[in-house]
Amino acid sequence: MNSPKSPSCEGPIKHLAILGRGIAGLTAAYHLSKAGFKPVIFGRKQAGAQASRAAQGVLCNKGLIFFESPLFKAKLESLRSMPAFLDRIESESGQPIPRLFQGVNEPFWTEDDFQKTVSRIYRGKFWGAHRTQIQTPPKSTNNPLGYIHYPDDGWFDPRAFLDALEHILKREGILFIEEDVETFQTIDTKIEINKQSFDQIILATGAGSANLWPELDCKALRMFLIGGQTLECERQMVGDEAIQVKGNQSIAILKDKVIMGSTSWPGFESADIKADADQLRDAIQTNFGQTFTGGLSRSGTRMRFKDRMPLVGWLNTGKHAGKIYFLTGFYKNGMHLAEICAREMLCDITNKGDERSYPEFSALRFSV
Template sequence: MPKIHTEATVIGHAECLVIGGGVIGSSIAYHVAREGRSTIMLERTMPGEGASGAAAGMLAAESEEFIDSDLEQLARTSRDEFPELVRELERLSGVSVEFRTEGFVAPFRSEAEGERRWKAANMREDNQPEWWNAKELARRIPGIDRQAIGAIYRSKETQLVPVQLCRAYAGAASVLGATIWSCTHAEQLVVQNGRVCGVVTDRGFFSCDQVIIAGGLDSMNLLDQAGFHYPLYPVKGEAVAVSLKDHPLEYTIYADDIYLVPKQKNEVWIGATSLPNLYDKEVTVEGLEGLLARAAAWLPRVREASFVRTWAGLRPQAAAGRPFIGAVPGLEGVYAAVGHYRNGVLLSEATGRAMAGLLKGADAEELGISNFSSVRIKEESL
């Protein structure tokens, strides 16, 4: 790694330098600035324009299937903090994240499927799902497929607009004193005596005491520079938005093979495909046809809806199967929060809050993130 020369011009300095302006990086910048520490956030494009902006914004801590109980607990903790977080972000930033609390509905077409879903929904004591029969489901969701004989309703599940969340995080961080540098690409960590002292970017040198790498797929290069090999790979997800006629969809429909997420102006966001190791962001005809067919199978009036737009994003999946949240080993002052895959929006609150505590010297176990550390990842790879 290069060392900084004494004649180098410093164009910015902060105690904490956050690399990445997606939902994870923006959350970290907000939580660190909230602790009263000087903060700079660097984003290669604009906050929320990457994988975060392509998400549907579901805070599906109960509906989602997680690889282990640690990740599930982190997700639940994060989701439960969102109502208060949203109030604070909107107050500080003036940006509405379009937070919706109507809950999620998981429909089924057979008694066996319903019993399976009900059993899974009641595995934890803190769950409070409701069983809707066919009559109740049809009353709550007009136009639902007639073959649906019931549904599991989860009232705690919420959703929002991810791009707006990123802007709210960044805006609130700015109000709290952070500086946001958009269109700034972090190229090289700068180290002196085994400790990071700054980052070289395409716009100049930024000095700092601590660096937090949170740039999604772009993070691998900087992690490799730090001597920490943590492979990430893209999982392409395609989505489509339509505008329903007549009455709007009130609840998020979260089925096994599709989700329909209601937004403002009668829009419904439908997603998503899951295509690993693809780097393009094109929406294919096959992908679009599949999404619309599966959506219409649950809500037939999707066929009469107006087309709004399509998009695709690249989810940063970790080869290790779980996100890394913690100190990067072997180089003092370097931290990372990467590999959140399809749950970046959901996990953003807990990740940002935990990282802010870690930077102040709190213990990872105390913060609830010890199982996402380099030690745990190393153990699991043996």
């Protein structure tokens, strides 16, 4: 299946707007800038529901390769390419991006826990392939029976990464407009946003895309909004750095701080953010045998579709057809997939959609 082509035009498309200032929008702007475009970026840096700046930053594929799944193929590619991309952005920006790629551990506390963990990973079917190791820690009442070690996985600081990207883009003359876009209209062959005209819009607002859905006069299959919270606190004891996961929870134990994540709730806001934080601390204590108090809370809202794949491609129907490009619906995979999907987007924007590696992410699967 080939992704739909972008509208034909003479020369490069000069007037592009990117709605969204999270990891999807900034990574898209970076690749467009390198290709000679000068997109205008709309969005507030500290948007209240922005998932990117609330993210924990753990990249963990848990050793899995589901050969029939384009989502897992893309995540596997990301684990291979993301460390080099982080090096590149750090070098170009001159700003440090803290990261730790020495593998991720998943503890098991009993033999039964080990069996349940392996069963959950395989989902009851032997269709996956592992690149994992079993590690046994020194015997102690505070240590688990062992760890499943995922050597290719790791962590990076999302906020430092976003700041480095912004630094590069501003140095390249990319314009940032500190406002959210709630409406736009098509006038002749252009799309107008706050009296500014653009040829095409890249919709990279994540959960904010839901607010614009009625404007697009299209329907997606089963779109969900999921909020989440991470907690960051100072590290009280000196020790080794480590990244650990267990089920839906994860913990990044760094030199000077500990980052816990994450919980989730339906919609934009938690019914009780404090109770949700307490629940997260309890889960961390249960899953990792460590107790923490206090901590800086960050929360954001993610969007996903029923098939959990991102939406990367042109809007094909309605008055905005060929004018709106979707780069959204990453759910928990934004840190994994933003750079890969930005490359997919660049193929479409430059009329090379037949060179895409993941056409399954396009809007064709929704008929929109």
